[in-house]
Amino acid sequence: MFLCFGAWAQEAKVRTRLATNNVVWVGQKVTVVVELLAPGYFAGAPTFDLPDPQGVLLVPPMEHPVVGNETIDDTSYTVQRYELSAFAMRAGEQSVPAMRIRFPFKRTPLDTNQISATVTTAPLRFKAQLPPGAENLGTVISAKGLKVEEAWQPEPGKTNVPAGAAFTRTVTFSAPEVPGMVFPPFPAGQIDGLGIYTKRQINDQAERGVLQGGRRDVITYVCQRPGQFTIPAARLVWFDLEAKQLQTNDFSARTFTVVPNPALASTAATNTATSTSGAATTQRPTPWWHPAGLIVLVSFALVFGLRVRSRRLLAGFLAVFRPVHLQPLNPTSTSDHTN
Numbered sequence: 001m002f003l004c005f006g007a008w009a010q011e012a013k014v015r016t017r018l019a020t021n022n023v024v025w026v027g028q029k030v031t032v033v034v035e036l037l038a039p040g041y042f043a044g045a046p047t048f049d050l051p052d053p054q055g056v057l058l059v060p061p062m063e064h065p066v067v068g069n070e071t072i073d074d075t076s077y078t079v080q081r082y083e084l085s086a087f088a089m090r091a092g093e094q095s096v097p098a099m100r101i102r103f104p105f106k107r108t109p110l111d112t113n114q115i116s117a118t119v120t121t122a123p124l125r126f127k128a129q130l131p132p133g134a135e136n137l138g139t140v141i142s143a144k145g146l147k148v149e150e151a152w153q154p155e156p157g158k159t160n161v162p163a164g165a166a167f168t169r170t171v172t173f174s175a176p177e178v179p180g181m182v183f184p185p186f187p188a189g190q191i192d193g194l195g196i197y198t199k200r201q202i203n204d205q206a207e208r209g210v211l212q213g214g215r216r217d218v219i220t221y222v223c224q225r226p227g228q229f230t231i232p233a234a235r236l237v238w239f240d241l242e243a244k245q246l247q248t249n250d251f252s253a254r255t256f257t258v259v260p261n262p263a264l265a266s267t268a269a270t271n272t273a274t275s276t277s278g279a280a281t282t283q284r285p286t287p288w289w290h291p292a293g294l295i296v297l298v299s300f301a302l303v304f305g306l307r308v309r310s311r312r313l314l315a316g317f318l319a320v321f322r323p324v325h326l327q328p329l330n331p332t333s334t335s336d337h338t339n
Contacts, residue, residue: 010039010075011039011117012036012037012038012039012103012105012115012117012119013036013037013077013119014034014035014036014037014101014119014120014121015034015035015037016032016033016034016035016121016122016124017032017033017124018030018031018032018033018096018124018126019031019032019033019083020126023129024088024126024127024128024129025088025128025129025130025131025142025239025241026088026089026090026091026128026129026130026131026134026140026142026239027087027088027089027131027139027140027141027142027143027238027239028087028088028128028142028143028239028241029085029086029087029177029178030085030086030087030088030126031083031084031085031086032058032083032084032085032086032096032124033081033082033083034061034081034082034083034084034101034121035079035080035081035082036065036079036080036082036101036103036119037070037072037077037078037079038077038078038079038080038103038105038117039075039076039077039105039107040076040077040078040105040106040107040108040111041078041105041106041107041108041109042078042080042103042104042105043103043104043105043106043114044103044104044114045103046080046082046101046102046103047101047102047103048060048061048084048099048101049099049100049101049102050084050099051096051097051098051099053094053095053096053097055088055089055090055092055094056086056087056088056089056094056095056096057086057087057089057182058084058085058086058096059084059085059086059087059179059181059182060084061082061083061084062085062179062204062206062211063083063206063209063211065080065081065082066080066081067079067080067081068081078105083209085177085179086126087182088126088128089139090128091128091129091130092127092128093125093126093127094125094126094127094128095123095124095125095126096123096124096125096126097123098120098121098122098123099120099121100118100119100120101118101119101120101121102116102117102118103117104116104117105117131239131246132244132245132246133245133246134237134239134246137237139184140237140238140239140246141175141178141182141183141184141238141239142238142239142241143175143176143177143178143238143239143240143241144175144176144177144240144241144242145175145176145242146173146174146175146178146238146240146247147172147173147174147175148171148172148173148236148249149171149172150169150170150171150172150251151169151170151172152167152168152169152170152254153167153168153170154167156221156231156254156255156256157254157255157256160256160257160258160259161223161256161257161258161259162223162258162259162260162261162263162264163223163224163225163226163258163259163260163261163264164222164223164224164261164263164264165222165223165258165261166220166221166222166223167220167221167223167256168218168219168220168221169218169219169220169221170216170217170218170219171186171216171217171219171251172203172214172215172216172217173213173214173215173216173217174203174212174213174214175212175213175214176210176211176212176213177210177211177213178211178213179202179204179211179213180202180203180204180213180214180215181202181215182213183213183215184236185198185200185217186198186217186219186234187234188219189231189232191221191229191231193223193224193225193227193229193258194221194222194223194224194229195220195221195222195224196219196220196221196222197219197220197222198217198218198219198220199217199218200215200216200217200218201215201216201218202214202215203215203216223258225258226258226259226260227257227258228255228256228257228258229255229256229257229258230253230254230255231253231254231255232253233250233251233252233253234250234251235248235249235250235251236248236249236251
């Protein structure tokens with residue numbers, strides 16, 4: 001049954017509902033159906049003023065609407081049906097607050113004047129349950145067929161590498177009905193002697209109303225000095241909606257040795273000789289890693305935005321990976337403040 005707002009005169013209207021009557025697990029997608037009704041014809045795309053509810057991540061529509069027609073009290077309406085996604089980030093009673101939606105429409109196709117409409121949805125409530133065994137996990141993803149793939153180029157630990165060499169690690173997440181922004185960022189961390197830089201890319205694809213969410217994290221480890229280094233292990237714990245149990249994906253620790261690089265040593269000696277020879281002093285160059293850092297920040301802003309809900313999502317999921325002597329992607333209740 002739809003919940004309706006607004007008088008049923010020749011005015012724009014909206015209907016909203018939750019497309020589920022089943023048990024909702026924490027971290028599981030809940031579809032919010034929004035139908036916009038224009039008494040005539042839509043003259044532009046709608047703007048959703050999404051709220052920022054506590055305990056719920058609300059994702060805007062990711063596909064074009066399903067368009068139809070409906071006649072109510074002898075008035076013909078054009079109907080646009082949208083689907084938003086809501087993810088409960090904690091157990092208990094949750095709410096998708098009322099939201100405003102703005103769109104222009106025309107009474108007839110040949111009208112030159114557009115009418116600006118603003119409608120307000122009804123608030124929707126649902127109850128989320130914590131998956132069994134997830135009591136000590138601060139955040140959990142509930143999904144079907146979640147896949148995680150890891151690839152290295154080159155493989156660390158096979159041979160010694162000279163200072164200045166780099167390893168590229170690619171971690172790819174994918175699952176049906178899970179937007180890429182919901183997957184936890186892989187923990188790049190900080191390791192003395194390694195320059196670590198991360199790029200993230202959303203790879204969501206929708207086909208015939210089914211979302212295949214995905215994200216790719218590319219982490220580059222640059223060897224800045226000789227020594228032996230260990231990149232910690234990591235673990236992702238998630239809830240399998242089909243098996244109704246927790247699943248784990250482990251990432252092994254990687255240990256490798258960095259040896260001195262004669263080419264870098266000779267370059268450093270040449271630079272030192274040049275700087276002490278009395279030549280004109282030049283302005284100190286910007287460190288080479290600054291552009292990479294900016295790219296990381298820009299990528300982060302594009303993927304997660306600078307909105308409050310994105311920062312809250314990131315704060316919750318960053319703790320999902322931490323040393324476990326293995327660094328899990330899911331925090332325990334005592335690790336909520338891990339950065």
